[in-house]
Amino acid sequence: MSSTFKESIDEAVHNSNLTGALGRFSEAYRESRAKAYEGVDFEAVRTRIAEIKGGAASHLDELAEEFKKNAESRGAKVFRASNPKQVKDYILKLAKANGVEAIVKSKSMASEEIHLNKHLEAQGIQVSETDLGEWIIQLAGQRPSHMVMPAIHLTREEVAEIFSKEVNERLSSDIPRLVKIARRELRDKFLKAGMGISGANIAVAETGTLVIVTNEGNARLVTTLPKIHVAIVGVEKLVPHISDVVPILTALPRSATGQLLTSYVTMITGPAPNTDGSLKDLHIVLMDSHRTEMAQDGKFQQALQCIRCGSCLNVCPVYRLVGGHVFGKVYMGGIGTILTAWFDALKESDEIQSLCIQCGNCKEVCPGKIDIPDLILELRRRLVKDEGQSLKEKAIFAVVNNRRVFHAMLRSASLLQKPFEKDGFIRHLPLFLSGMADFRSLPAVAEKPFRDVFPLIDQSAVVGQARAAFYAGCLIDFAYPEMGSAVVKVLNKAGIEVIFPEEQTCCGAPARYGGAYEVAAKNATDNINALLKRDVRWVVSACPTCSVALKHEFSATFESLGMHDQLPRAAELAAKVTDFSSLVRSLVDEGRLKLKPGADLGKVSYHDSCHMKRTLGVDHQPRELLQLAGYELAEMKESDMCCGMGGSYSLKMPEISAPILARKLASLEATGAPLAAMDCPGCAMQIRGGLDKQGSPIRVRHTAELIAEMVE
Amino acid sequence: MPTLFESFAARAQAVSAEVHHFSTRAEGLEFVLDLVRSLEGDRLQPSFAIWAACPFLAGLDEAALTERAPGLAFQVTRASAAAASVGISQMDLAIADTGTLVQNATAVEQRLVSTLPSVHIAILATDAIVPDLTAALGRLYAADGPDRLEPQKSEGPPPYLSFITGPSRTADIERVLTIGVHGPERLVIVCVDELGGGQ
Ligand code: SF4
Numbered sequence: 027m028s029s030t031f032k033e034s035i036d037e038a039v040h041n042s043n044l045t046g047a048l049g050r051f052s053e054a055y056r057e058s059r060a061k062a063y064e065g066v067d068f069e070a071v072r073t074r075i076a077e078i079k080g081g082a083a084s085h086l087d088e089l090a091e092e093f094k095k096n097a098e099s100r101g102a103k104v105f106r107a108s109n110p111k112q113v114k115d116y117i118l119k120l121a122k123a124n125g126v127e128a129i130v131k132s133k134s135m136a137s138e139e140i141h142l143n144k145h146l147e148a149q150g151i152q153v154s155e156t157d158l159g160e161w162i163i164q165l166a167g168q169r170p171s172h173m174v175m176p177a178i179h180l181t182r183e184e185v186a187e188i189f190s191k192e193v194n195e196r197l198s199s200d201i202p203r204l205v206k207i208a209r210r211e212l213r214d215k216f217l218k219a220g221m222g223i224s225g226a227n228i229a230v231a232e233t234g235t236l237v238i239v240t241n242e243g244n245a246r247l248v249t250t251l252p253k254i255h256v257a258i259v260g261v262e263k264l265v266p267h268i269s270d271v272v273p274i275l276t277a278l279p280r281s282a283t284g285q286l287l288t289s290y291v292t293m294i295t296g297p298a299p300n301t302d303g304s305l306k307d308l309h310i311v312l313m314d315s316h317r318t319e320m321a322q323d324g325k326f327q328q329a330l331q332c333i334r335c336g337s338c339l340n341v342c343p344v345y346r347l348v349g350g351h352v353f354g355k356v357y358m359g360g361i362g363t364i365l366t367a368w369f370d371a372l373k374e375s376d377e378i379q380s381l382c383i384q385c386g387n388c389k390e391v392c393p394g395k396i397d398i399p400d401l402i403l404e405l406r407r408r409l410v411k412d413e414g415q416s417l418k419e420k421a422i423f424a425v426v427n428n429r430r431v432f433h434a435m436l437r438s439a440s441l442l443q444k445p446f447e448k449d450g451f452i453r454h455l456p457l458f459l460s461g462m463a464d465f466r467s468l469p470a471v472a473e474k475p476f477r478d479v480f481p482l483i484d485q486s487a488v489v490g491q492a493r494a495a496f497y498a499g500c501l502i503d504f505a506y507p508e509m510g511s512a513v514v515k516v517l518n519k520a521g522i523e524v525i526f527p528e529e530q531t532c533c534g535a536p537a538r539y540g541g542a543y544e545v546a547a548k549n550a551t552d553n554i555n556a557l558l559k560r561d562v563r564w565v566v567s568a569c570p571t572c573s574v575a576l577k578h579e580f581s582a583t584f585e586s587l588g589m590h591d592q593l594p595r596a597a598e599l600a601a602k603v604t605d606f607s608s609l610v611r612s613l614v615d616e617g618r619l620k621l622k623p624g625a626d627l628g629k630v631s632y633h634d635s636c637h638m639k640r641t642l643g644v645d646h647q648p649r650e651l652l653q654l655a656g657y658e659l660a661e662m663k664e665s666d667m668c669c670g671m672g673g674s675y676s677l678k679m680p681e682i683s684a685p686i687l688a689r690k691l692a693s694l695e696a697t698g699a700p701l702a703a704m705d706c707p708g709c710a711m712q713i714r715g716g717l718d719k720q721g722s723p724i725r726v727r728h729t730a731e732l733i734a735e736m737v738e
Numbered sequence: 739m740p741t742l743f744e745s746f747a748a749r750a751q752a753v754s755a756e757v758h759h760f761s762t763r764a765e766g767l768e769f770v771l772d773l774v775r776s777l778e779g780d781r782l783q784p785s786f787a788i789w790a791a792c793p794f795l796a797g798l799d800e801a802a803l804t805e806r807a808p809g810l811a812f813q814v815t816r817a818s819a820a821a822a823s824v825g826i827s828q829m830d831l832a833i834a835d836t837g838t839l840v841q842n843a844t845a846v847e848q849r850l851v852s853t854l855p856s857v858h859i860a861i862l863a864t865d866a867i868v869p870d871l872t873a874a875l876g877r878l879y880a881a882d883g884p885d886r887l888e889p890q891k892s893e894g895p896p897p898y899l900s901f902i903t904g905p906s907r908t909a910d911i912e913r914v915l916t917i918g919v920h921g922p923e924r925l926v927i928v929c930v931d932e933l934g935g936g937q
């Protein structure tokens with residue numbers, strides 16, 4: 027990672043205006059979005075959008091031709107441009123031919139993508155953005171920090187400063203007054219401009235219609251007052267039918283700003299009259315610029331389903347901390363990283379892709395149903411393939427690739443660290459957990475890993491009954507063996523015999539998230555062999571990251587590498603995998619497991635781990651277990667927001683991980699509960715380490731440990 | 739179950755539109771003239787309020803209306819719209835579940851009166867309210883199937899179709915909601931029952 031990139035992150039996380047504004051917004055956004063979707067079946071709407079836009083993406087060329095034909099039959103001029111230069115040349119030529127001196131623009135990301143303003147201004151044409159946020163940014167000479175709210179990083183005082191310079195008058199920071207100034211200044215520009223440039227949110231092929239969505243009303247003026255209207259439309263905006271606008275207009279305003287509909291939606295089909303009675307000179311530029319290439323990539327085609335609502339940014343724990351500027355481009359956040367990799371170059375995404383912590387929030391809210399985290403992983407994989415791994419990572423994965431060496435190193439680590447240990451916490455864990463981590467303490471590597479503890483557990487009472495294999499994962503095996511013991515105890519009480527296949531190894535998540543898919547595949551194969559060796563009814567894991575790997579990612583990794591012969595075994599394993607809490611919850615339901623009745627254990631706050639909640643879809647089971655055990659739930663704010671761990675993320679990006687953790691700790695503390703429960707040893711490590719660092723008395727336990735104390 | 743009008747009014751008011759309901763055209767007209775007079779006060783400005791041609795005006799004597807509200811004019815041009823404070827027009831349809839007004843705004847006068855002045859008075863026939871966007875598009879483009887809107891083969895959609903939901907708004911400075919950026923800061927919806935059909 028370059029030092030300038032690290033510096034830009036550092037600058038962003040220390041910009042309290044930015045993080046304050048984005049943080050408050052993302053909290054408010056959750057609620058306003060939920061409210062806006064009341065009574066709407068979001069899953070149905072986004073499934074429809076994905077069908078429409080996914081279908082369109084596989085027929086871009088036909089749709090573009092159909093659109094062109096229909097729009098032209100209605101009197102528009104349609105120009106299909108394959109690259110940004112053609113777009114810029116076309117518009118410049120048009121402006122010159124008509125003696126245009128001033129242009130007004132309503133928001134168009136496509137025009138920003140190709141840096142149109144710069145091009146036109148270099149030729150002496152005055153270009154004014156008219157969306158308030160865009161205008162502020164333009165006057166300030168900055169770049170947008172959010173796709174929907176471009177000036178969200180600026181305070182009213184800064185805006186007053188910027189406007190004061192523009193109008194040569196000392197302005198106060200009263201917001202309604204500032205908005206009035208913008209109205210006055212821009213009104214004049216609208217009336218004088220010779221050309222209006224807009225984008226479009228949807229382009230309907232069967233009618234040649236453009237759909238433009240705004241709140242301020244600037245697009246209506248841009249498309250009404252100047253005699254020439256140029257719409258720049260990325261071909262991914264094409265949809266076949268007029269009825270397709272319904273689901274998109276249902277989702278876009280709700281997801282973007284929590285509105286049922288924006289103040290204005292304008293549908294333009296061919297030229298309408300100008301104020302002097304002439305007909306509008308309407309030009310529609312359909313811009314490809316790598317969209318077709320993207321559509322032809324089996325994996326990335328789905329990224330064209332994006333409707334640019336920005337909700338993936340609003341829910342992203344990293345984005346709300348760093349804002350849009352660190353992405354260095356017009357498109358930002360996870361989807362921005364993907365678009366940058368295609369519209370610019372794969373290499374351009376090298377640094378920014380590392381910002382993704384893989385929490386999955388974006389995937390859950392995306393109205394285009396895009397699996398953004400998965401596409402980021404795919405970028406990583408391709409980058410590693412093209413650019414290779416860093417030497418350090420190479421060395422790490424070489425070790426992880428070989429179970430014996432890996433485990434031997436972890437064992438020796440427990441001896442090496444001895445002198446530094448303090449109350450079970452040390453500052454550095456070797457190897458995969460090594461690195462800077464000043465913001466939290468790290469656990470000691472256990473003196474005795476779980477694999478050595480396990481044979482000492484007496485299971486004679488349950489031998490020969492239903493059998494489960496326990497998959498511990500590195501953290502439970504080598505850092506938190508007590509969690510493993512708790513799992514065995516609970517399952518034994520339910521009459522289940524637990525086996526621990528010794529050859530199990532790392533689940534491959536670190537390698538996969540690091541783009542080292544071959545290593546992940548080797549891990550997968552080793553684990554499948556180990557876990558399917560003996561006949562078991564369940565494969566139980568108490569780490570959601572491991573559960574996800576076992577259940578979903580082994581096959582995904584094999585598929586990415588074309589190792590199709592491995593898929594049946596991966597599926598066989600996946601069918602047996604269950605997370606601890608889901609299994610135990612059902613054992614209680616079936617009456618196979620009893621919890622001591624009548625206990626009053628006080629308050630507990632439950633933290634939802636990203637993989638647990640969003641990939642495994644498990645959230646109520648552990649809560650119910652805790653309540654059945656006698657705890658009172660004290661829910662924290664944003665209980666399912668990432669804790670900032672993200673595996674090795676917290677080591678690569680401590681400057682981001684630390685403030686994410688700080689937010690989590692504050693939410694936790696606000697509940698007043700003396701105890702925090704969670705189902706993930708990784709989250710436990712992060713949160714416990716943060717609390718320890720702060721000297722907080724709040725205890726952190728795995729759900730399994732708390733339940734183990736209460737089984738009869 | 740609330741009526742279509744009630745749902746529409748609630749949604750429109752939730753986004754800061756003002757909604758008034760009258761049973762007869764005469765009452766609606768009285769309200770509009772009153773509003774224009776009260777906004778005008780004692781300022782003497784011809785074309786203080788401009789009224790774009792619409793079915794509501796059919797059979798009314800425009801000169802007589804101007805006599806009753808002196809700032810009222812029926813000549814809509816770029817210049818008169820830029821100078822006017824109030825724009826008046828009639829909408830074709832409205833959408834109950836979003837509080838949205840829909841208008842074929844191909845005639846530029848219709849766009850001028852609803853974009854440039856700071857107050858927009860929108861007249862609407864109560865029975866022109868439809869439940870949702872699909873129904874609105876269906877009415878505009880003629881539906882030929884339950885889930886499928888087919889553009890009329892002959893003409894297709896009108897060149898300029900406007901959907902208006904509340905007044906112009908922004909939250910671009912510190913996310914503070916501010917009404918009235920480039921478009922009207924007041925949207926006054928006048929619903930009239932006995933206007934008959936939307937179009
Ligand atoms: S990727 Fe999805 S959530 Fe993000 S802007 Fe696009 S449609 Fe919205």
